[in-house]
Amino acid sequence: MTLFWIITAAMIVVALAFIVPSLWRKSELRVSDRDKQNVVIARERLAELNNELAAGTLSDEEYEQTKLELEQTLLIDLEAGDEAAQAGGPGKAGMLALLFSVLFVAVVTVSAYLYLGTPQLVDPAAMQAQQADQELPSIEEMMTALVDRLKENPEDAEGWYLLGRTYMAVKDYQKAAFAFDKLNQLVSDQPSIMLALADALAMASGGDMQGRPAELIRKAVGLAPQDQTALWLAGMVEDQAGNHARALQHWGRLKPMLADDPESTQQVDRLMAAAQRKLAAAGPGEAVEQQVAAQPARQVITARITLAAELAARVKPEESLFVYARALEGPKMPLAAVRLKVSDLPTTVQLNDGQAMVPGMNLSRFDQVVVGARISRSGNAIAASGDLLGEVSPVVVKGDAVVELVIDSVIP
Template sequence: MIDFWIAAGLLLLAALAFLLLPLLRGRRAQAEEDRTALNVALYQERLGELAAQRAAGVLSDEQHEAGRVEASRELLQDTEGAERCSGSTLGKAIPIIMALLVPLAGFGLYLHWGASDKVELARQFGEQPRSMEDVTARLEQAVQAQPDSAEGWYFLGRAYMAQERPAEAARAFEKVVQLAGREPELLGQWAQALYFANQQTWTPQMQALTDEALQADPTDATSLGLLGIAAFEDERYEDAVAFWERLVATLPESDPSRAAIQTGIDRALAMSKDSAQPTTPAADAVEEAEAPTAVELDVTVTLAPELTARVLASDTVFVFARAASGPPMPLAVKRLSVRDLPATVTLSDADAMMPALKLSNFDRVVVSARVSRSGDATKGEWLGTGQAVAPASADEPLQVTIDKVDGD
């Protein structure tokens, strides 16, 4: 902050210079005028002396004229180069008053419209934080200074979660949603903070937030992970496995969190087997008869030759099926890379994005394949779409060629 006040002081000195320099120049001009007036008075006095000497007969006319010329010459020499002031002046009091009022007015205006708190905040953010608590304190100051900053509230919420302060994080994420809109990632973060603030008890509000997030983005990692955790805690192990498998399918192969999620899936599968209740053959037969027949759909994905030079081997390829007439959410998804093409994959009920939406629940589906350089399943660069088919009656692999710009 000291550097700011030094700069302000230098600017104030510059402003005062514009006010005080004319006053100093005025004093110098006044002194010059006084000196000139004195020289004129001395000149007139000298002329009087010469006239008196001529009248007394001391000086002849020639001597009197020579003396008068000499006095005139001396007067011209004394007044040569003197500055003459023209026009009126402001006087001495007004510049002094202005010199006092300018710093006072400037300081008052800065206190009213200035941003010293933001200057101090910028200085603090320029320093290396010493701890997580220090980071959180700075973020709290930032949102106080800029309450409309969605980015500031978002990072504050993340900092609260890192410090295991979920209730405060939930309020921060709610503020972010109000400022930045109902983005899927933000809704998932908000629901996650609410879940841990509520002692890991699931509520309708959390369900509504995750449903809205997944409807906008079926691959939202925070919502999928949270739903898996909630299902596991409620001993709904099959649902937990389904959500976590969907999450793993959206993550890059190099993502370090894949191993931890897979460990959770294995644990949920083991818990599901341990909790399974024995049944009689008759009950198994009734359950099998009531359950819909599981279907599998083989899909062969190829890349159009003209796109070979325009894609990267590391680009992600998502193969997904949607209902020909029904919800827009994908029913099943598989993840590949461009280097794997051409490839044949099998979509089945095991690849369902949601337990209630399976291939076997729909008469006709449309299979598409998308190349996404960013790894986002909802948008990419290139797309291929197959014909609508009945999953239960597809005997031959469905052919899908990626051959057009995504979004056309």
């Protein structure tokens, strides 16, 4: 606080440095002006004497005597002015003006700051007291307000996401799972939300990922096979389930994506080493069986996908592109699915059993399927009005089927 007032005093001195010279200069100007007036008066009086001498009203002796007195008077006045100037000061009146100016500037400056400024900022105790008065609401208060808001507007997806993340931060995993479940129902099969829900459910169960968490993670990795989080968790799910060969497959796909993250790469290496030891300990027969099961089925459907030229202007490069195969007759859930972007078009996609959304519901179980590609305007996996669609059916599931797929219609 002392430093603040020292700086304030210095600034006042700087301000006075602009005022004092002006007042001082005015005093000097007054002395100079008085000398000029005395000279003018003396000249006028001398001119009068010359006129009187010429008119004969003044004798030569009187003229000389009066002229001498005039010169002496002017000399005395000029010497007095020089003494005042050499004194180097403004005199009594000037000193009063200077003193008044100094006091006026100092008093007005400090008073104005105390009234208009924020003096408490230079007082740590006052500033801490003000901060205490303006303290932010607690996490519990903010969560209560958010819950109340969601009761009034249960369709607020962003609110449910924020509530879920907050509950995860405070380690209330049951409530976090409830919030993410509500969000998952609203946004319908978004991989990131499915993974968040699976994580919350697993944490609420003490880290057990089997059951619904496993189902959600397997579905998420099918929708987003290049998602690092999905691959990481999918490997953990399969490892917990005893499917070590499949876990190695997921982590093997993940590892090249972590080339710029040495710490994460080391963690994946440790997980893979542990899974390989478990696989070796299971015995040769079971290891071979797992490795065969982990390999993609020989039945592969290759889809070559293009977008009709007349629809190209209706889409944006960042919009989602879903490529899928579903049963011709039976459940509508995709048997295999891949998520891309419009910017990837034209593209070629291979659909196989490794992309099954639900274990056991894969291409190999059906003889004929529908192969489709849909551009989602909202990004949701569920079809909606305005989405662009292209489908081919029936497609026989055997060998290496190849499908030419054109996205050429709009869902009404």
